[in-house]
Amino acid sequence: MRAAVVHRHGEPEELGFEAAFTDPTPAPGEVVIKVGACSLNYHDVFTRRGMPGIKVPMPIIMGLDLAGEVAELGPGVEGWSIGDRVLVDPTDWEDGTLMGETRHGGLAEYCAVNARQLIRLDDRVSFADAAALPVAYGTAHRMMITNGRIAAGEKIVVLGASGGVGTCCVLLAKLAGAEVVACASSPAKLDRLAAMGADHLVNYVEEDWVAWVRSHYGRPTRLRAEGGVDVVVNFTGGDTWAKSLRALRLGGRMLTCGATAGYDPKTDIRYIWTYELDIKGSNGWRREDLTGLLDLVADGRLKPEIDSILPLEEAREGVRLLEDREVMGKVIIQP
Numbered sequence: 001m002r003a004a005v006v007h008r009h010g011e012p013e014e015l016g017f018e019a020a021f022t023d024p025t026p027a028p029g030e031v032v033i034k035v036g037a038c039s040l041n042y043h044d045v046f047t048r049r050g051m052p053g054i055k056v057p058m059p060i061i062m063g064l065d066l067a068g069e070v071a072e073l074g075p076g077v078e079g080w081s082i083g084d085r086v087l088v089d090p091t092d093w094e095d096g097t098l099m100g101e102t103r104h105g106g107l108a109e110y111c112a113v114n115a116r117q118l119i120r121l122d123d124r125v126s127f128a129d130a131a132a133l134p135v136a137y138g139t140a141h142r143m144m145i146t147n148g149r150i151a152a153g154e155k156i157v158v159l160g161a162s163g164g165v166g167t168c169c170v171l172l173a174k175l176a177g178a179e180v181v182a183c184a185s186s187p188a189k190l191d192r193l194a195a196m197g198a199d200h201l202v203n204y205v206e207e208d209w210v211a212w213v214r215s216h217y218g219r220p221t222r223l224r225a226e227g228g229v230d231v232v233v234n235f236t237g238g239d240t241w242a243k244s245l246r247a248l249r250l251g252g253r254m255l256t257c258g259a260t261a262g263y264d265p266k267t268d269i270r271y272i273w274t275y276e277l278d279i280k281g282s283n284g285w286r287r288e289d290l291t292g293l294l295d296l297v298a299d300g301r302l303k304p305e306i307d308s309i310l311p312l313e314e315a316r317e318g319v320r321l322l323e324d325r326e327v328m329g330k331v332i333i334q335p
């Protein structure tokens with residue numbers, strides 16, 4: 001089969017295209033999926049580069065998020081038929097394996113997966129929209145809704161609003177009735193975020209976004225929940241971390257699920273106690289985050305923001321778009 005394959009960790013060129021990679025065969029309890037769409041995540045950049053403490057079996061076909069049709073049933077599989085339309089939950093919640101990291105993922109024509117990871121797909125949801133969901137949207141859903149409990153009327157700053165997780169945070173915050181300040185690094189990205197419904201736009205390359213928050217909503221005060229914003233969504237880390245503490249109101253929440261620009265930033269503990277801040281982490285999604293999102297998409301209430309759809313041969317270019325911060329939403333690979 002055709003596949004995008006990494007043979008060793010390293011630079012972008014380590015992700016290569018192969019026209020005759022060995023077809024998968026389903027082990028007991030597994031099915032083979034004919035991949036309809038696979039979405040890329042910044043996680044794929046980390047997997048290709050190599051992450052401390054994570055052992056990736058080589059060669060590896062990356063791609064955590066995939067949707068497609070059941071093409072073959074392994075021994076003992078019940079309840080599924082050839083041709084069923086499915087989304088794959090990237091995590092096997094029984095053995096902890098992760099698609100595209102500890103076993104082959106969706107950047108290929110076919111992919112073997114444990115049947116317990118399958119979620120039946122409504123005909124109203126395309127493979128591309130479904131594949132856009134699990135890692136980025138599932139985690140955003142857990143961070144914003146399940147754990148973050150965002151509410152109507154809250155003022156919410158989303159840093160990195162243009163990426164996979166970020167666009168979903170904007171969409172979910174608007175669905176919840178919140179007032180959204182979307183921060184991104186270019187006018188073109190901000191135009192798209194405005195079209196998605198963001199209420200305020202800040203180009204944080206040209207403008208200090210904390211100064212914007214303080215001039216727009218007032219300086220936070222330690223006497224009353226006035227000034228600043230209710231929530232900052234920060235999965236960027238690095239030098240944005242300590243700054244974010246200064247934008248939150250008394251009792252405000254910082255929601256995080258990642259650290260694209262660095263996981264051990266400088267902090268300023270004084271703001272955490274003085275303003276009684278709540279810092280809430282979210283790691284990945286649970287099955288109910290994915291089914292909740294699929295319902296929203298099927299009902300037409302949520303439309304995943306898709307940057308581009310590329311053929312399998314251009315998987316390396318797709319990952320480059322993420323690495324070079326050229327994305328606005330999700331990059332989809334269609335084998």
Ligand SMILES: NC(=O)c1ccc[n+]([C@@H]2O[C@H](COP(=O)([O-])OP(=O)(O)OC[C@H]3O[C@@H](n4cnc5c(N)ncnc54)[C@H](OP(=O)(O)O)[C@@H]3O)[C@@H](O)[C@H]2O)c1
Nearest residue numbers: 042139160163164165184185257258259260261283284325
């Ligand atoms: N814990 C979990 O389970 C989990 C799940 C999903 C994602 N994550 C993490 O969440 C983060 C976002 O993931 P994603 O897939 O949404 O990534 P993405 O699509 O590449 O989006 C990240 C956005 O962050 C902004 N950014 C700011 N500083 C950056 C930097 N130094 N390098 C690259 N981008 C930077 C970019 O927008 P601008 O150029 O406009 O600033 C970019 O669009 C990653 O760190 C990822 O590992 C964690």
